[in-house]
Amino acid sequence: MKKFESLxxxxxxxxxxxxxxxxxxFDSWDSLTILSIIALCDESYGVQLTADDIEGSxxxxxxxxxxxxxxx
Amino acid sequence: xxxxxxDKRISGVLNILPEREIAFKEELENYNFSRAxxxxxxxxxGYEKRRIVDTQTCVSDLxxxxxxxxxxxxxxxRDEIDAMILVTQSPDYxxxxxxxxxxxxxxxKQEMIxxxxxxxxxxxxxxxxxxxxxxxxxxxxxxxxxxxxTLSKKVSKHDRNNNPQIGDGASVTLVExxxxxxxxxxxxxVDGSGADVLIIPAGGFKTPSTPETGILKEDTAGNRxxxxxxxxxxxxxxxxxxxxxxxMVEELLEFAGLDKSDIDSFIFHQPNKFMLKKLADKxxxxxxxxxxxxxxxxxxxxGVTIPMTIALNYRERLLGGSFTxxxxxxxxxxxxxxxxxxxxxxxxxxxxxxx
Numbered sequence: 001m002k003k004f005e006s007l008x009x010x011x012x013x014x015x016x017x018x019x020x021x022x023x024x025x026f027d028s029w030d031s032l033t034i035l036s037i038i039a040l041c042d043e044s045y046g047v048q049l050t051a052d053d054i055e056g057s058x059x060x061x062x063x064x065x066x067x068x069x070x071x072x
Numbered sequence: 073x074x075x076x077x078x079d080k081r082i083s084g085v086l087n088i089l090p091e092r093e094i095a096f097k098e099e100l101e102n103y104n105f106s107r108a109x110x111x112x113x114x115x116x117x118g119y120e121k122r123r124i125v126d127t128q129t130c131v132s133d134l135x136x137x138x139x140x141x142x143x144x145x146x147x148x149x150r151d152e153i154d155a156m157i158l159v160t161q162s163p164d165y166x167x168x169x170x171x172x173x174x175x176x177x178x179x180x181k182q183e184m185i186x187x188x189x190x191x192x193x194x195x196x197x198x199x200x201x202x203x204x205x206x207x208x209x210x211x212x213x214x215x216x217x218x219x220x221x222t223l224s225k226k227v228s229k230h231d232r233n234n235n236p237q238i239g240d241g242a243s244v245t246l247v248e249x250x251x252x253x254x255x256x257x258x259x260x261x262v263d264g265s266g267a268d269v270l271i272i273p274a275g276g277f278k279t280p281s282t283p284e285t286g287i288l289k290e291d292t293a294g295n296r297x298x299x300x301x302x303x304x305x306x307x308x309x310x311x312x313x314x315x316x317x318x319x320m321v322e323e324l325l326e327f328a329g330l331d332k333s334d335i336d337s338f339i340f341h342q343p344n345k346f347m348l349k350k351l352a353d354k355x356x357x358x359x360x361x362x363x364x365x366x367x368x369x370x371x372x373x374x375g376v377t378i379p380m381t382i383a384l385n386y387r388e389r390l391l392g393g394s395f396t397x398x399x400x401x402x403x404x405x406x407x408x409x410x411x412x413x414x415x416x417x418x419x420x421x422x423x424x425x426x427x
Contacts, residue, residue, distance in 0.1 A: 028109070028112075030105060030109050030293065030294075031232075031233065031293045031306065032109070032112060032113050032116065032117075034307065035306065035307065035310060035346075036116070038307055038310060038311065039310070039314075039346075039350055042311070042314055042350075042354075043350070043353065043354070048311045048314070048315060049311075050307050050308065050311065051306075051307035
């Protein structure tokens with residue numbers, strides 16, 4: 001899952017992310033970003049998340065944990 | 073559910089584009105998003121421009137215009153039509169059926185079947201299936217499938233989820249008996265538990281439109297719409313499509329005894345470029361075999377995007393020859409349906425402007 005941080009940074013349009021970063025604090029945060037994350041999780045990890053799942057995970061680390069739990 | 077049909081074919085496809093063209097950039101001011109965010113949306117989803125009707129133009133107008141075009145150009149004889157199916161979610165009236173309004177305006181014969189089907193993004197495939205069912209009867213030799221929608225009238229101008237992609241349009245497809253045709257294989261699936269995923273909450277008999285249902289409210293993402301407007305749970309639609317559609321197509325290929333490589337083109341409903349690319353990736357289909365160029369030019373006109381994809385990309389090829397196609401629709405209902413058939417040679421395959 002090391003790659004996760006770099007993939008998510010790319011979607012959030014930043015050079016790097018910290019696990020403690022709040023998702024909603026990014027300038028690029030909108031429904032399209034959420035959709036891109038949904039697509040990334042489905043494509044790269046085989047996990048289907050909803051917009052609520054992602055917003056509810058609050059931070060980059062929270063999202064990573066959610067993905068780890070749900071990964072088949 | 074697996075279906076198969078023998079001795080039937082699609083013999084012509086005509087698309088009718090409505091009069092107004094709107095560019096994505098013209099409407100940036102309507103949305104509660106920064107210009108940069110909206111331009112990113114444009115890039116990823118493939119939004120450029122779209123076609124919509126003027127306020128007074130209805131589904132019956134587009135369909136009558138298209139059918140008259142076929143009559144006037146000797147591409148269709150009005151007395152040969154044994155059945156006319158209209159697939160739409162934007163009928164002229166609750167009653168009578170809009171197919172009957174069209175029948176009356178054209179002065180068609182009394183000895184025929186005329187019916188409306190309320191279906192959206194998978195509606196083209198649903199309409200074709202219905203045509204194939206009707207053609208099983210001895211008395212029915214030619215069926216017109218009209219697929220038309222003017223849902224732009226039900227989308228809020230301030231809804232960045234839906235407004236940039238909504239298009240209007242109509243298509244006329246001629247389906248007929250044909251003894252030498254290859255077997256057509258189909259698959260249809262339904263999940264009514266997702267009925268609220270794509271919905272216009274008010275305006276029907278359950279919640280009639282009132283001044284209150286017309287009040288614009290802002291959602292958590294910053295889109296403003298009322299109960300009278302179309303609303304979509306975008307994330308649920310995306311997940312549903314990625315989860316169910318590739319599986320359905322695999323099942324249909326197996327039922328038809330075909331391999332993915334036997335399909336020359338996957339002609340899919342066109343919600344946006346992003347979704348189609350993700351579908352192609354998941355199915356292991358190259359982008360050149362799954363066109364995604366309809367939304368950028370005309371918008372998403374529900375089921376009509378499938379005949380639009382056919383005429384836009386394959387006109388020359390289908391007027392002279394044929395190929396194996398997989399037509400697939402998915403969306404409101406939830407409903408998803410797919411057909412594998414030999415497409416072409418067609419007697420007509422055109423796109424015309426409504427005037």
